[in-house]
Amino acid sequence: MIKKYAIGLLAACAAVMSHADAMWGKVAAGDSLEAVKTAHPGGQEVPPDEKNVVARTGAMMLYQLQNVPIGAHKFTASFSFKEDSLAQVTLATKFKSNERTCTSEHRGLIDALTTKYGKPFSADPQSTMRRTVFQSGATTITAVGFDSPGGECWLNVFYTSELSDKAKNL
Numbered sequence: 001m002i003k004k005y006a007i008g009l010l011a012a013c014a015a016v017m018s019h020a021d022a023m024w025g026k027v028a029a030g031d032s033l034e035a036v037k038t039a040h041p042g043g044q045e046v047p048p049d050e051k052n053v054v055a056r057t058g059a060m061m062l063y064q065l066q067n068v069p070i071g072a073h074k075f076t077a078s079f080s081f082k083e084d085s086l087a088q089v090t091l092a093t094k095f096k097s098n099e100r101t102c103t104s105e106h107r108g109l110i111d112a113l114t115t116k117y118g119k120p121f122s123a124d125p126q127s128t129m130r131r132t133v134f135q136s137g138a139t140t141i142t143a144v145g146f147d148s149p150g151g152e153c154w155l156n157v158f159y160t161s162e163l164s165d166k167a168k169n170l
Contacts, residue, residue, distance in 0.1 A: 023139055024089040025077065029161030031086040033062055036079050040065050043077075054080050057160060059087035071108065073155070089159040094152045102153030106130050106145030109155055113143055 022028050026039040037043065043065035046052060052061040059080035067074045073093045080088040097105070110132050114120065117134040124131050134141040142158040 022137065023086065023159040023161065024091070027079070027086055027089065029086055029138065032084060033079075033081060033086075036063055036086060040077070040079075043079075052080075054088055054090075057087055058082055061090075071112075073105075075155075087160065091157040091159075092154070093156075094148075094154045096151055097147070097153035098151070099147050102145060102147045103130070105153060106143075106155060109143055109145065109157070113141060113157070117141060 027036050031039075033045075037045075040063075043063050046062050046064055048060055048062065053059070054061065057080070059082040061078045061080045063079040065077040068077050068091065070091065073095060075091045075093045078090040078092065079086060080090070110120070110123075113132070113134055117136050121133045121135045123133070129144055129146040132143045134143075138161050140160050142160070144154075144156045144158070146154050148154060
């Protein structure tokens with residue numbers, strides 16, 4: 001199951017473009033909502049709402065693509081914008097699971113991301129919220145896995161481009 005999951009995730013990640021600001025699935029940091037919709041037709045625009053603001057980046061989620069198959073799971077891809085420019089892509093899924101299975105699924109996700117992006121920049125796999133961070137050019141990829149008290153496993157992957165304009169010129 002882990003091998004199947006890893007292969008599926010690698011196939012989905014293979015769509016990432018090769019330039020420095022590539023994020024996920026044929027989109028790049030700074031792309032417009034229209035460019036994202038063209039790259040990922042069949043999604044839904046999300047009306048602007050303060051509850052859809054990503055706390056850490058201040059970007060607002062404006063577009064979602066449901067049922068993105070990655071490994072054995074269906075993820076939701078959410079595209080968040082700041083000042084009309086793509087700032088973050090989030091892949092998220094949750095499923096019924098026990099802690100052992102969730103830990104195993106998270107490990108498969110990290111193995112696939114390590115194959116794609118190389119050794120993690122940082123990792124905390126033993127904490128309650130298992131968090132692993134990768135860097136690819138100007139894009140930071142953060143994978144998080146955790147168990148909820150209700151017996152659900154949450155797997156999230158965040159693609160952000162956080163380099164400042166000054167840092168991009170270095």
